[in-house]
Amino acid sequence: MSVNASANVFSIEGKGLKLDTAEDVQDFVNSILEIENLEQVILSGNTFGVEAAQAIAGALKGKDTIRIVNASDIFTSRLREEIPHAVKAICDALEDKEKLNELNFSDNAFGPAGAEPMVDFLNNNRSLQVLKLNNNGLGVRGGTIIGKALLAAANKNVSEGRTSSLRTIIAGRNRLENGSSRALADAIAGHGTLTEIRMPQNGIRPEGIVTLSKGFGACKNLEILDLQDNTFTVTGSVAFAKALVEWPNLKVLNIGDCLLSEKGGVAIAEALLLGHNKKLETLNLQYNEIDSKGVKILATAISTHLKNLSSLELNGNKVNPEDISIQNARSALEDNGHADALGELDDMEISDEEEDELDEEDTEENEAKLDEEDTTEPVMSKKVTEKVTTEELDVENQKESTLSKKFEKLSVKELENKEDLVEPQLEAQKSEKRSIEAKAAEDKSQEINREDQENQLVNSGDQVESLTERITKVQVLS
Incomplete structure (x- = not known):
């Protein structure tokens, strides 16, 4: 006790x-x-x-x-x-x-x-x-x-x-x-x-x-x-609005x-607009099917008469949270010194027309993003490839130039005499090159394209090395 x-x-x-x-x-x-x-x-x-x-x-x-x-x-x-x-x-x-x-x-x-x-x-x-x-x-x-x-x-x-x-x-x-x-x-x-x-x-x-x-x-x-x-x-609502002014x-x-209802929301808002309830501090109108017209009138009432309103609940009504009427209500509350007065608007009902418009906007936005991605991705891939390969290609070009000069020094007769040794290896290299090209053609992914370019770079090095070996063999046989 x-x-x-x-x-x-x-x-x-x-x-x-x-x-x-x-x-x-x-x-x-x-x-x-x-x-x-x-x-x-x-x-x-x-x-x-x-x-x-x-x-x-x-x-x-x-x-x-x-x-x-x-x-x-x-x-x-x-x-x-x-x-x-x-x-x-x-x-x-x-x-x-x-x-x-x-x-x-x-x-x-x-x-x-x-x-x-x-x-x-x-x-x-x-x-x-x-x-x-x-x-x-x-x-x-x-x-x-x-x-x-x-x-x-x-x-x-x-x-x-x-x-x-x-x-x-x-x-x-x-x-x-x-x-x-x-x-x-x-x-x-x-x-x-x-x-x-x-x-x-x-x-x-x-x-x-x-x-x-x-x-x-x-x-x-x-x-x-x-x-x-x-x-x-x-x-x-109409009967209640008549009592509200008392x-x-x-x-x-x-x-x-x-x-x-929509009309009922307008009736209540219009009663508040008459200015008989200036001491109102808390107003809960959530889940009432009020539309933008009712909220617009309410915003005007807040701006002109409801200076003491410090708590307003409008969630669950038939108004887009981004609608001008909601913005007007929020601005009016802020002007009266009650910036935090408006409650959450996370469960607002949106008309079918508004939903269709929002869906179209989302679709257009997503398509624009995809177009942007399709445009920028290859450019980015190219930049990456260029960054990775420029120096290496310079080195490989120098090697190939040197090899070409060595081939020029070999007589046609010498190459013909050693044809049985060189041609099978050249044919193998050609076959390998065709396989690589076929694989690259089948793969449409941008990432695979980049990898293919890197693989081609590696293969180029292998070809140079292979050609060097063949030249060495030719020189030895000579």
Whole structure:
């Protein structure tokens, strides 16, 4: 157990404890009771049975200074029928806490059955600012239950003349789909005080996006909005663009992987071009089928209004990375002092026409390289051959000249008398020369040509030596 009494924190985070009975948690209960001004309780990363949860809840009941309760990932391996009772115990203990501002039940796969025990708490607690229900498998029914409970709280605030305290809702990966969008949109609009909404990966389709956008539009102080990996298309994009102009304080917008479409990308870019989102710092638009037209408008928006944009994701869209629109966006970011703002563009979609053009360019470039190689290689080979053979040929030419003079001194008669000795050797030399020439003709490789030239040089030396031997024999016979 880790208890930080000096900071008014009780924590058993990440210990992997399996706590079934009241006896299993008695030491923890004693520690909680000993902390006078308990502000933070962290139970995450352990697994609580009903009795254990009820015992902890009993200890929390008398702690009016609690501000944060983290009960994420606390039901691993528990039976489905156990979880609602444990959730109910914790929520009931926190319902009247006037200083409580954050409750985290994320990563508990309790589904709609876990949402129902939260209703009274959500209806009646007036201090809650942050509600985290990420990855709970709520589904349409669970999302609807939560939405209706929050709307009931908002209506109570109105009837009592209160301003809502709710600032943050995190409900990603819950399969909320379109079916829960009406209840959630009404709840969000009813509070109207949200500054952060995160609902990624929920299978929400265009009709649901249209409904939610209306609710989001009522939150005039929205700063962070994450709807990544839902489906907009042009229908949802146009509705969302209308809401976008309502958020002058927006700093983070993540609508990546939302299939905006080409026209949808233009609609979003045009909304940003209106200049109502000048505080925007982070914008994720990746994998949305946005084309160069949308990026061109976005580049203009960056240049004219989005001076604070320091992170932009455009990867996976239908724009060539070398397109002028991308260059304009990069230049605009650089002019605003954010040269490194644009993320990687290594997975951009390119149209079939652009791919054909690129293939033609590559083909032409490769052909040009081959032509250049065909032109330069023989020249290079010739230079190498000349460098290797020039001096040697000079020497051999001198030898052949000397031999010629010696032959001239021999009488025709002497050569005829020794014809039976010289001619067979000359015939052999001629045959060898023909073989070498035939081999050179068959080999078209440039490297072999060079080697052939060197071989011919060697053979020339051999011929000179052979001729010298024949002359010597002729002189001896003479």
